[in-house]
Structure formats: C-alpha cells, structure tokens
Amino acid sequence: MARRIGLYVGLGSVDSDHYRDNFGEPWSGLLRGTENDARAMSELMTTLGVEAFAPALLGESATSSAVLHHLAEMAAETSPGDLVIVTFAGHGGQMEDGDGDEDDGLDETWCLYDRQVIDDELHDAYARFAEGVRIVVISDSCHSGSVTRLAPESGALPRSMSDGASIHTRNANEALYRDVLADRRRGEVRPGPTVELLAACQDDELSWDDEPHGVFTAALLASPAPRDLSSLDEWLATAASLIKPSYNQHPRHSVYTVGAPPAPG
Amino acid sequence: VTSGGSTDTTGVSPLQVELARWADLVRDGHAGTRVGFGLQLAEQIMRLTGDATHGPSDGVTESILRQVVRDARQIGDRNSLMVGVGLLLQAADVPLEEGEALIDEAVPGIANAPVATGRLLLIVAAEFLRTEAMRIGRSADERNRLLGRSLALLQPLLEGSFEPFIEWQHLVLAAQVHNYLGEPRAAIPLLARATTLVDRGSNEWTKAAIELGLTYNDIGADREAVEVLSQTLPMALGNSLAPSGSPTSVHRGFDLSDVASALAESLASLRDADAAFGVQGLAFIDDDGSAAFCDLSAMCAQLADDELGVLFCVNNATTMFLFDRAEALRVRRIPGASVQTWLQTIDAADWLQSSMKPGRTGTIPQALEVLNDALRGALSGLADEIDGYGSVVVIPHRTLALLPFWLLDAFAGTPLRMVPSPRLLLSSPDRPAGGELLSVADPNGDLPAARVESEAVRQRAGSRFDYDGLAGRACTVDALLRELPTARWWHFAGHARSDVAFPENSVLRLSSGPDGDDDVLDGATILQQDLSRVALAVLSACSSGVPEMRIDSVTRLAGLAALLLRQGVGTVVATMWEVGDAAAALIVDQLVAELLDEGGEADVPACLQRATERVRTMASSEAAARFQQIATDSVDGFVAAAADRAAGRLLSHPGPAPFASVERWGAFFTAGARYVDVRVGDRL
Numbered sequence: 001m002a003r004r005i006g007l008y009v010g011l012g013s014v015d016s017d018h019y020r021d022n023f024g025e026p027w028s029g030l031l032r033g034t035e036n037d038a039r040a041m042s043e044l045m046t047t048l049g050v051e052a053f054a055p056a057l058l059g060e061s062a063t064s065s066a067v068l069h070h071l072a073e074m075a076a077e078t079s080p081g082d083l084v085i086v087t088f089a090g091h092g093g094q095m096e097d098g099d100g101d102e103d104d105g106l107d108e109t110w111c112l113y114d115r116q117v118i119d120d121e122l123h124d125a126y127a128r129f130a131e132g133v134r135i136v137v138i139s140d141s142c143h144s145g146s147v148t149r150l151a152p153e154s155g156a157l158p159r160s161m162s163d164g165a166s167i168h169t170r171n172a173n174e175a176l177y178r179d180v181l182a183d184r185r186r187g188e189v190r191p192g193p194t195v196e197l198l199a200a201c202q203d204d205e206l207s208w209d210d211e212p213h214g215v216f217t218a219a220l221l222a223s224p225a226p227r228d229l230s231s232l233d234e235w236l237a238t239a240a241s242l243i244k245p246s247y248n249q250h251p252r253h254s255v256y257t258v259g260a261p262p263a264p265g
Numbered sequence: 266v267t268s269g270g271s272t273d274t275t276g277v278s279p280l281q282v283e284l285a286r287w288a289d290l291v292r293d294g295h296a297g298t299r300v301g302f303g304l305q306l307a308e309q310i311m312r313l314t315g316d317a318t319h320g321p322s323d324g325v326t327e328s329i330l331r332q333v334v335r336d337a338r339q340i341g342d343r344n345s346l347m348v349g350v351g352l353l354l355q356a357a358d359v360p361l362e363e364g365e366a367l368i369d370e371a372v373p374g375i376a377n378a379p380v381a382t383g384r385l386l387l388i389v390a391a392e393f394l395r396t397e398a399m400r401i402g403r404s405a406d407e408r409n410r411l412l413g414r415s416l417a418l419l420q421p422l423l424e425g426s427f428e429p430f431i432e433w434q435h436l437v438l439a440a441q442v443h444n445y446l447g448e449p450r451a452a453i454p455l456l457a458r459a460t461t462l463v464d465r466g467s468n469e470w471t472k473a474a475i476e477l478g479l480t481y482n483d484i485g486a487d488r489e490a491v492e493v494l495s496q497t498l499p500m501a502l503g504n505s506l507a508p509s510g511s512p513t514s515v516h517r518g519f520d521l522s523d524v525a526s527a528l529a530e531s532l533a534s535l536r537d538a539d540a541a542f543g544v545q546g547l548a549f550i551d552d553d554g555s556a557a558f559c560d561l562s563a564m565c566a567q568l569a570d571d572e573l574g575v576l577f578c579v580n581n582a583t584t585m586f587l588f589d590r591a592e593a594l595r596v597r598r599i600p601g602a603s604v605q606t607w608l609q610t611i612d613a614a615d616w617l618q619s620s621m622k623p624g625r626t627g628t629i630p631q632a633l634e635v636l637n638d639a640l641r642g643a644l645s646g647l648a649d650e651i652d653g654y655g656s657v658v659v660i661p662h663r664t665l666a667l668l669p670f671w672l673l674d675a676f677a678g679t680p681l682r683m684v685p686s687p688r689l690l691l692s693s694p695d696r697p698a699g700g701e702l703l704s705v706a707d708p709n710g711d712l713p714a715a716r717v718e719s720e721a722v723r724q725r726a727g728s729r730f731d732y733d734g735l736a737g738r739a740c741t742v743d744a745l746l747r748e749l750p751t752a753r754w755w756h757f758a759g760h761a762r763s764d765v766a767f768p769e770n771s772v773l774r775l776s777s778g779p780d781g782d783d784d785v786l787d788g789a790t791i792l793q794q795d796l797s798r799v800a801l802a803v804l805s806a807c808s809s810g811v812p813e814m815r816i817d818s819v820t821r822l823a824g825l826a827a828l829l830l831r832q833g834v835g836t837v838v839a840t841m842w843e844v845g846d847a848a849a850a851l852i853v854d855q856l857v858a859e860l861l862d863e864g865g866e867a868d869v870p871a872c873l874q875r876a877t878e879r880v881r882t883m884a885s886s887e888a889a890a891r892f893q894q895i896a897t898d899s900v901d902g903f904v905a906a907a908a909d910r911a912a913g914r915l916l917s918h919p920g921p922a923p924f925a926s927v928e929r930w931g932a933f934f935t936a937g938a939r940y941v942d943v944r945v946g947d948r949l
Contacts, residue, residue, distance in 0.1 A: 021710070022709075096909070096910075096913075162711055163713045164907075167713065167903055167906045167910070168903065
C-alpha cells in the first residue's frame with residue numbers, strides 16, 4: 001500500500017546571531033501564527049491518513065540540518081506511488097543567485113532557524129526522491145522583498161524577510177553562504193518525483209502572518225480538504241475565496257517534475 | 266466615584282455626580298427613568314463639549330444616547346426615541362447604514378410629536394445624510410440618493426406642517442443640497458427667503474450673512490453673494506487682515522477670513538462682467554487660510570515670457586483666469602463645469618491617490634481616464650489657449666488641489682508647475698550663495714532602493730555640491746533640522762504622508778536614532794523652520810494617504826509641497842501617490858542629470874518632464890545597466906548589493922519599457938518656482 005508521510009515546519013523566531021534586520025542589527029524575525037500553522041497542518045494531515053514522519057519541527061528545532069536530514073530520510077523510505085507532504089510556515093527570503101539559474105538573479109529561500117535554505121538545496125533534496133513519488137509542498141511564506149505597505153489588518157505582519165535584512169544577513173554570513181552555494185549538486189537530470197507547490201501568494205505579493213494562524217493556512221484549515229488528496233485545486237480555490245480582498249494575497253498552485261525547471265519555491 | 270451603588274460626592278464635579286447617578290440607573294435597570302434622565306444628561310454634556318464621540322466626553326455621551334434609544338424603543342416612548350436619535354445623529358460618529366435605519370425608525374413618529382422634537386429630528390437627519398453624501402468615495406448614484414433623501418426630510422420644514430417654524434439655517438441647508446444635486450436655480454429662491462428671516466441689525470445677521478454669502482458664492486450667484494457679504498465686509502476684512510494665528514485655528518475653526526475670501530472671489534469672478542468694481546488684482550483665499558489680495562501686475566511679472574498662468578476659481582460657475590507676462594488677463598467661465606463635474610473629478614482624484622492602498626480596486630490609469638472624461642467638457646479649448654506657451658503654471662483652488670493637472674489631457678506635452686496660491690507665486694526670497702546638497706535616505710531601514718537613489722544623486726551631483734548624506738538611523742529629526750538650514754538642495758527618499766485637509770498633520774517619517782524606532786517631522790514643526798535657503802527640495806516619498814474627508818471641507822491646497830513652499834523653499838518636486846522603488850530612483854537620477862546639464866538656470870518642470878519621459882521609454886536592460894553602474898561606482902557594499910538586486914529584478918522581466926505605465930512615473934510633479942540656479946551649487 002502506498003505510503004503517506006508528512007513533515008511540518010513552523011518558525012515563530014529565528015536565530016538572531018545569524019540573521020540581521022534592516023539596519024544590520026541582530027534579528028529574530030518574530031511571527032505569531034507560524035508554529036500553530038505547523039501543528040494544525042500536522043493534525044489535519046493525520047486525519048487525512050498522512051503519518052507524521054517526525055514531530056513537527058518548531059522554532060529552534062527547525063534548523064537547516066534537521067529539515068534537510070528529514071527530507072533525505074523520507075527520500076530513502078519512499079517509493080513510487082507514495083505521497084509526501086511538506087509544510088513550511090515562516091519567513092521567506094531572497095539571496096543573490098550563485099549559479100545564474102534564477103532569471104532574476106536571486107535564489108528564493110526559507111528562513112530556517114540557523115540559516116536560510118536556498119531553493120537549490122530544496123531542489124536537491126526533492127531530487128533524491130524516487131520517480132513516481134508525489135511531493136506536495138504547502139508554503140505559507142513569501143519571498144517578495146518589496147516594500148511592506150500598510151498592513152491590511154491591524155497587527156498583521158508579512159512573512160518575508162525584507163530586502164535590507166536579506167542583504168545584511170547575507171553580508172554578515174558571507175563565507176557560510178558561499179559554501180552553501182558551492183555545495184549544491186550540479187547536473188541533476190535524472191527523472192525525479194513530481195512536486196506540487198501550494199504557495200500562499202503570487203511572486204510579487206506578501207503572505208500575511210496573524211494569530212492564531214497565517215492568513216493562508218487559516219483559509220486552508222477552514223476549507224474542506226479532499227480526503228484522498230488526489231486533486232488539490234478545489235481545496236486551494238475554496239481557501240483563496242476565503243481570504244479577504246484587503247490582504248491582496250492570491251495563492252497559487254504549480255506542478256513540476258524534478259529534473260525540469262522551474263525550481264521550487 | 267461610586268461605591269456599592271451609592272454616590273460619593275466628595276471632591277467631584279457636578280457632572281461627575283450626574284454621571285455616577287447615570288451609572289446607578291443603568292445598574293438598576295429602570296428603562297423609563299433612564300430615558301428621561303439620559304436625555305437631560307446627554308444634552309448637558311453636549312452643551313459642554315459639543316461632541317458625543319470624541320474629546321472630553323470620551324464616548325460617554327454616545328453610550329448614554331445609545332442606551333436611551335434602546336430603552337425608548339423597549340418601552341415604546343416614541344418621543345424620546347426621536348430626541349435620542351436626533352441627538353445621536355447630531356453628535357456621534359454614526360455609520361451610514363445604522364444612521365439610515367435610525368432615521369427610518371424615528372421619522373414616522375413626527376406627525377404626532379411636539380414641533381420642537383420633529384424639527385430637531387428632521388434637520389439633524391437631513392444634515393446627517395447631506396454630510397454622508399459628500400464623503401469622498403461615494404458613487405454618484407449613492408450620493409444623489411442620499412441627497413434626495415436629505416431633501417425629502419427637509420420638505421416638511423420648507424412647506425409642510427413645520428413651515429411656520431422654519432429658520433434660515435434650514436433654507437441654507439436645502440439650498441446646498443439642491444446645489445449638490447446639480448439644481449442651483451432651485452437654491453436661489455430658498456436663499457432669498459432665508460435673508461428675510463433674519464433681522465439685519467441683529468448679531469444673528471452676521472452669522473447668517475456669512476453662510477448665505479458663501480452658499481450664494483458656491484452656486485455661482487455672484488451678485489447676490491456680494492450683496493449679502495458686503496454687509497459684513499468691514500468686520501470681516503478687519504479680522505482677516507490681522508495675523509491669522511496658528512494654522513490649526515484657521516483650518517478647524519470658523520474664521521471670518523472666509524468671508525473676505527468669498528467676497529473677494531465673488532468680486533474677482535465678476536471682473537469681466539462688471540468693470541465698475543475696478544478690481545486691480547485677485548483677492549484669494551490663501552494657502553494658510555487667510556485672505557490675500559494679489560496685485561495682478563505683480564503676478565504677471567512673476568511669469569517667464571513663454572509662460573501661461575492658469576488660476577482656477579471653483580464655484581458652480583467655475584472660472585479660469587488666464588494671464589501671462591504681458592498682463593493679458595482673460596477670464597473664462599468654464600462651460601458645463603458644474604459642482605457635479607467637480608464632484609466627479611474629486612472622486613476620481615481620490616481614487617487615483619488611494620488606488621494603491623490595500624483593498625482598493627481599480628488602477629491609476631483607470632482613475633485618470635475617469636478624470637479626463639469628467640473634465641473634457643470643462644477644459645475644452647484650454648489647449649488652444651496654451652498653444653504658443655512653453656510652460657504653464659497652475660494655481661488650483663479648493664478641492665482642485667487634489668487633481669494631477671500635469672497628467673490631464675488638457676495640459677498634455679507642456680511642462681507644468683503647481684503653485685498653491687497667488688501669494689506663493691509672488692514670494693521669491695533672496696537666497697544666500699553657496700550651500701550643500703543634503704540627501705536623506707531610508708530613515709526606517711525598509712527602503713534599500715532609497716539608499717541607491719541617494720547614492721545616484723551623490724554620484725551625479727557630489728562633485729558640484731558639498732554633499733552631506735544621512736542614511737538609516739542617522740536620519741533623525743534633530744539631524745535633519747540641524748542640516749537643513751544650510752542646504753541648497755534637499756533630497757529626501759523615504760516615507761511621507763501628505764495631508765491635504767490639514768497640512769500640519771503632514772509628516773516625513775524619520776528615525777528616532779539608535780533604537781531604530783520611527784519618528785516624524787510633522788507639519789507643525791516644518792511651519793517653525795526658515796527654509797528660505799533651500800532652492801530645491803526633491804521629496805521622493807510615498808505619499809501614503811489622503812485622509813477621508815468631505816468634499817465641502819477641503820478649502821485649501823495643502824500637503825507637504827505647499828507647506829515647504831510656504832516656509833521659503835523655492836521649488837519642490839514631490840509625488841502624489843506611492844511610487845515604486847526602481848522607478849522613483851531612476852526618475853530622480855535622471856532629474857538630477859537633467860538639472861545639471863542645464864548648466865545655469867535650470868527649468869525644473871521641463872527637466873522633470875524630460876526625466877520622466879526618459880524613464881517611461883527606458884528598456885529593462887538600460888535601467889538595469891544604470892543600476893549596475895551605480896553599484897559599480899558605489900563604495901558602500903550594502904548600496905551596491907541593493908543596486909544589483911534592482912538590476913536583477915529588471916533583467917528578470919526584460920521588456921522595451923517597464924515603466925511606461927502612468928502609475929510608474931506620473932506621480933512626480935513640480936511645485937513652486939520654475940527655475941533653480943544650478944551654478945550656485947558649485948563648490949565655493
């Protein structure tokens with residue numbers, strides 16, 4: 001019988017020894033709904049028959065090595081026909097692209113506790129899964145470095161690291177990220193798994209944090225999820241319809257097969 | 266104040282005692298007793314504070330009145346319900362939907378009510394609906410519906426059973442509603458009747474004459490306005506010529522200078538029709554709220570040979586005054602430019618400025634289309650008048666300050682500068698030689714592109730000026746105020762809020778210093794500064810909010826640009842709506858290049874027009890190359906990285922003209938003097 005396993009990641013803060021804010025000062029990137037999001041998605045997926053591969057990775061436990069290690073173990077334990085759910089709730093970021101594979105010259109990142117994981121690293125992690133495995137990534141995060149306008153709701157925060165913070169963080173950890181970029185696997189062309197991305201917003205939009213859940217995750221939780229998880233379009237469409245227009249946040253759904261662009265976000 | 270249900274009266278005011286009694290009554294739950302006492306108490310507080318929602322009463326009155334309405338409803342006391350609703354609508358911020366429901370509930374009871382109660386309810390309800398109708402953002406249909414309802418409520422006062430008890434204020438209100446409905450002719454007999462209701466020797470007449478004169482002026486009945494207002498002229502002019510005090514008192518209070526202004530405008534608009542008045546200039550409501558009389562010859566002398574002045578005077582019969590250096594004043598009544606036209610334009614202008622706010626639908630190009638359509642008739646023929654002139658100066662009036670004249674079809678292709686008032690056209694302070702270029706960038710740390718923009722300005726102009734840059738947390742109010750008095754050019758790239766209705770509320774967001782908190786330089790502080798040394802201020806800022814306001818409350822051009830001009834800045838380049846980072850940086854970069862290229866007296870509107878045109882037609886690759894160049898020439902690693910990012914994003918979506926859309930470039934405008942002496946920036 002096909003296996004269904006899930007990994008749930010949520011960060012209410014990041015390591016301020018590593019990250020920098022707009023002024024280059026230590027930044028802990030506080031968010032309020034993210035860890036709740038991870039717990040709630042874990043519970044939801046359990047009711048849909050998805051087994052938690054590990055306890056939800058929250059806050060300090062959501063390090064780059066923990067996430068990448070679990071993904072590698074999941075790759076080793078899955079086979080064609082299996083379903084893998086990965087959810088992420090936290091800040092997204094951007095970083096100067098080391099290999100020119102991004103058309104805007106910027107890699108997109110997940111801000112994990114100890115450092116940013118770039119999309120190329122995630123791509124490499126997904127590539128370790130077998131052909132025929134279906135990976136569903138639900139990312140309640142955003143990567144737009146554009147200026148944060150007035151929050152549409154009182155207290156709402158965007159789940160993206162600003163351009164200024166991103167530049168300062170990169171500059172403060174130059175050697176580390178140079179090594180990360182250099183360590184990426186190259187020339188991966190073998191057919192890999194199918195990756196479906198449910199993203200909280202469009203590229204140029206912001207996904208909003210709130211309590212007890214992020215806007216996108218709250219909408220997903222309020223929409224009936226398909227029991228067999230075979231088609232996610234209706235779930236996403238219903239969730240999208242529940243997001244208040246004032247958030248200007250329009251979720252998107254994309255599917256690709258590892259080995260072919262575009263890279264995952 | 267209270268303890269265990271009893272009242273302690275030691276050391277408290279009588280009002281506090283009454284409030285404590287009210288609290289006891291609410292706790293005891295006797296609805297009938299509460300209704301009578303609550304109405305008395307609310308009226309008592311309102312007499313003291315005049316406002317049930319804000320201020321000293323702190324919402325207490327509103328809560329009392331809401332309780333009264335609930336109680337009256339519960340016990341079937343229709344009379345108290347009517348009084349309670351009337352007072353609530355009069356003094357509290359009641360949302361429209363709730364207000365209409367209250368009116369629907371209470372008004373049917375007036376047939377059997379005492380006259381005083383019925384009159385109060387009708388006049389208050391009519392005023393409430395009129396005020397709601399005039400909120401910016403209402404659709405025309407909704408506005409007309411509310412105005413129609415307002416008029417219907419006034420009918421019993423005008424000709425029904427309440428007619429014997431009519432007062433002049435009711436007639437003025439009805440006349441205003443007719444005018445807003447596009448029926449000015451229907452307003453005139455109402456105003457004429459109102460003049461018969463007041464004894465001309467009484468104190469009441471002064472107040473009535475002002476209201477009547479302003480309303481006559483609004484509907485374009487100039488002769489009647491002059492006749493009525495002239496009876497208050499000596500006192501009004503006497504007051505308006507005195508120092509006008511703080512801007513706050515002028516803007517928020519009732520000020521007799523309005524009378525002089527209205528009278529002066531009426532006189533001025535009669536200029537072509539009745540030479541007997543012998544007007545030698547334009548008397549105008551000034552940007553600081555006081556009346557001013559500007560000598561026409563002096564105004565003409567302020568223009569360059571190739572420049573046309575266009576001064577708008579808005580009332581129902583909108584008038585344009587066209588003048589040039591040769592003093593060839595032409596007065597044009599704008600055909601078809603009724604109040605309705607201006608309402609449409611103000612709606613579109615508000616839409617334009619707020620279309621980038623979260624949750625707003627519609628785009629700036631759409632709003633501009635609406636704006637141009639609405640004004641096509643009103644401004645027809647203007648292009649012929651402009652033909653032959655190389656530049657235009659527009660002096661807007663009242664709500665026209667909200668309009669982006671530089672983007673209107675009627676002015677297409679002609680460099681344009683805005684001047685907030687005739688007085689500011691006339692002012693040209695002497696500026697001492699020398700000075701520095703002060704660039705203030707990204708005080709709040711969230712606009713890396715602002716740092717890039719500042720760097721671009723430094724690279725362009727740093728060799729010409731003594732450059733002084735403030736960035737990030739160094740951009741404190743103290744630092745800015747310390748540096749500004751010696752600055753010749755001032756560049757600001759950050760966040761701002763420009764408040765059109767109350768300029769003293771306009772702010773530039775700065776930093777509080779090491780703790781990184783936000784701080785603001787507010788309009789009131791700007792009004793205390795002598796900025797007469799600053800020849801050019803470039804505010805490349807998000808003008809992130811025009812407050813909600815009623816159309817008939819906006820009487821003066823204000824905002825940051827006007828504020829700076831008033832304090833002596835020569836020319837201001839500013840933005841009307843939130844601008845994208847990359848486009849703003851490129852436009853300012855090109856503007857500085859154009860200004861420096863002129864070499865001597867640089868023509869700012871023309872330079873800005875060329876700069877925006879250059880950016881409009883710039884390909885992604887060109888724009889990216891410029892950012893890369895800035896990065897290469899920068900010694901600041903952060904700025905270089907930010908510039909590289911800007912370049913990368915442009916290259917990600919290559920196109921022939923990524924900034925072609927008007928929302929990318931159209932926000933920038935010039936206000937104030939036309940020329941800036943570039944040579945005086947040379948290092949001494």
